Amino acid sequence: MSGSAGRLGTAVSAVTLVLAHLVTGYVVLTAYMVEPDGPWDSQAVSNSGFASGTALAAVVVTGLLSWVCVKAEWLRSWWYAIPAALALLALLRLTALAPEL
DSSP: OOHHHHHHHHHHHHHHHHHHHHHHHHHHHHHHHOOOSSTTOHHHHHHHHHHHHHHHHHHHHHHHHHHHHHHTTSSOGGGGHHHHHHHHHHHHHHTTTOOOO
16 A cells, blocks of 8 residues: 555554554553452452453454454564564463452
8 A cells, every 4th residue: 555545544544553552451450450459348259250351342342453454464474573562461360460358
């Protein structure tokens, strides 16, 4: 693609992915902010797991969007790093760094 159509595709793809990554990052941050108040607070553990799972679902969507945009040559391949980092953070919160009662 060349000219203004290529630039428009790049701009739209970049803005869309940045917004999607910001939302996903906020969900991951929410998963890390939730801590149980004590051994009775199982709801906080459930909320953290739910936020991590939601973040993983969003990462799948943003990863697929990144793949489409890179395949169309609107964006470069480093855009894969953002969903990969967010997925790693969400998986860590879901497993090794999960809150305990």
